Amino acid sequence: MTIRGAALTVEGLSLSGPRQARLKALSVTLPRGQRLLLAGPNGAGKSSLLDVLSGDVAPSAGTLHWGPGAPAPWAERRAYLPQRNALAHPFSAAQVVALAGVGASDALDHLEELGIKDWAEQPYSTLSGGLRRLVHMARVLAQLDRLAPEVGWGFFDEPLANLDWRYAGRVLSALARRSAAGYGILLAAHELNLALPWAEQVLLLIGGHGEAFGAPAAVLTPERLATHWGVQGHFEAWEGGGRLVLDSLDP
Amino acid sequence: MALARAPGLKALSLAFLLAFGAALLLGPVPLRPWALAEDPAAWPILWELRLPRALLAALVGAALALAGALLQALLRNPLADPALLGVSGGAALGAAAVLSLGAGTLASAFAVVPVAGAAFLGALLAVAMVLRLGQRGTQLDLSGVLLAGVAINTLCGAGVGLLMMLAGDGGLRSITFWLFGSLANAHWLSPLPLLITLPLTLLLTRSWGQALDQYQLGDREAAHHGLAVGRLQREGLLVATLLTALAVAVAGIIGFLGLMVPQGLVRWFGPSHRHRLPQAALAGATLLLLADLLARLLLAPAELPVGMLTALLGGPFFLWLLRRQLSHSLADGA
Incomplete structure (x- = not known):
């Protein structure tokens, strides 16, 4: 399948924070149709970057180039799963997904894709934390699917947190399908060993600046693991993927 | 029409028509x-007493419940009530100011107009202050x-x-009665403001x-x-304020209706706001x-202020709701 549509180019992006800058002159070109992992230790600026890319927060400096043909309303060019969800209204799971503006059967399909269709009629507020998160994931995927693949971007802030391996796998396959269809997909995650076999490219943020962008093996070097995560480890590559091997939690 | 197929609207319309008919026909x-x-x-009773009063009851009840449903949605709080925004307090202060000046003039029908x-002005002023105080930048901070x-x-x-302390005996009495809320002074002028505003509101909010x-x-x-969040908040709060202020201005403070009705609807028809x-x-x-029928019949030929009756029924309902919420949130572990 050929990928149509433009890459998302970020140029000199900065965002000031209360104590120190959250993003520092970040420049990167994010290709569409590839599985992009946004990595970095806690406080590196991953959520800040996703906030800016989603239009939630205006950058202090820098520009975003969405390419020609990007629709003016933000809601028509990106879907965004933020790190926290605020919903407290007693909707059923299926009703939450339908908030993306899709019909009931479409909402059920999205719940089924993530393997949680059995909970469709259950009040959202009675679901466990992981299931609630999956319901929002289904809602955001439903919104993304309404966008055209050649203009749509999906930003996902830690959708794998609090999920067991089965559901993490469901989420990653759902994202892989969108990426193969030509959507731009950027996934922020701390679960590197779950996300790395999935990722084609890794954008590593350190202290708000872009430390590296490229193939997992090239980005996650033993030196960087030691310096930024304080662990001993190495990337074990195989044909078309790989995994991180943690040798010791001591630096 | 889509509305006719909406859940509950048929049954609710039927109940409304029955209640309206009963309000016209029953009484002392x-x-x-x-x-x-x-x-x-029979004609003067129907035409000069029952019809304006039933019309006023219907409009005031509709306005308070609609405002309550809007506020509970906009404040994302199932315990929100039109009184919370300061509408009732401001209206009471405005009405009390006029009543304490012209003690006893309530006998004439047109004395209702300045009150x-x-x-109405007191209600608008109070809400304007509340919204101003609750503003953070261009958005509202709900808490x-x-x-x-x-x-x-x-x-x-x-x-x-x-x-009330400064007012004479007559003033004190009329303020007290006004505070309880009553439809007893209904005449053909009193339903007019809501008769115009309520249909416009339903039209504006239909989608x-x-x-x-x-x-x-x-x-x-x-x-x-x-979603244009700020715009929805502004328009919704304006509509809720206007409806409540108009209702309070003509009928005094009728509590708990704006709280109870939307709560009951959530229980019967589910959490969606589609036809709320x-x-x-x-x-x-x-x-x-x-409620007004009960207020007229219970002690006939004397009557209870209807606001006292809704408070009497609403108080226990509110407590029950609170208990239920508390036990649910315990069960959720939230």
Whole structure:
């Protein structure tokens, strides 16, 4: 399948924070149709970057180039799963997904894709934390699917947190399908060993600046693991993927 | 029409019509529809007393319940009530100011106009202050709004107390009665403001269902779906304020209706707001018609202030709701 549509180019992006800058002159070109992992230790600026890319927060400096043909309303060019969800209204799971503006059967399909269709009629507020998160994931995927693949971007802030391996796998396959269809997909995650076999490219943020962008093996070097995560480890590559091997939690 | 197929609207319309008919026919002097033609004394009762009063009850009930449904959605708080925004407090202060000046003038029908006008202005002023205090940048801080509402209501309550102390016996009496809320002074002028405003409101808000549902996601995530959050908040609070102020101005303070009706609707028809506002209007109208009927019949020929009756029924309902919520949130571990 050929990928149509433009890459998302970020140029000199900065965002000031209360104590120190959250993003520092970040420049990167994010290709569409590839599985992009946004990595970095806690406080590196991953959520800040996703906030800016989603239009939630205006950058202090820098520009975003969405390419020609990007629709003016933000809601028509990106879907965004933020790190926290605020919903407290007693909707059923299926009703939450339908908030993306899709019909009931479409909402059920999205719940089924993530393997949680059995909970469709259950009040959202009675679901466990992981299931609630999956319901929002289904809602955001439903919104993304309404966008055209050649203009749509999906930003996902830690959708794998609090999920067991089965559901993490469901989420990653759902994202892989969108990426193969030509959507731009950027996934922020701390679960590197779950996300790395999935990722084609890794954008590593350190202290708000872009430390590296490229193939997992090239980005996650033993030196960087030691310096930024304080662990001993190495990337074990195989044909078309790989995994991180943690040798010791001591630096 | 889509509305006719909406859940509950048919049943609610039927209940409303029955309640309206009962309000016209029942009372200290029962009327029989088949005897109306022969009984010359029946017409003035129907035309000058029952019809304006039933119309007023229906409109005030609809306005309060619709405002309550809107506020519960916009403040994302199932315990929100039109009184919370300071509407009732401000209206009471305005009305009390006029009543304490012209003690006893309530006997004439047109004395209602300055009282209603002052109540309306007081309500708008109070809400304007509450919203101003609850503003953070261009958006509203919802907990700030609620706290400011409590503070303004308390201040207004103190003001009303002061006026009551200073007023003469007649003034004191009319303020007390006004505070309980009553439809007893209804005449053909009193339903007019709501008769114009309420249909316009229903028209303006007819397509708000999906927006109010999305709004429950929180400001940020609702905006992700393209919802103009600030605009919905401004327009919704304006509509709720206007309806409450108009209702309070003509009928005094009728509590708990705006809280109870939307709560009942959530239980019967589920959490979606798709048809919530017309549902609330119909259910509120029905409930206040029935409450006013009870208020007229219980001690006939004397009557209870209907606001006292709704408080009497609403108080226990509110407590039950609170208990239920508390036990649920314990069960959720939230």
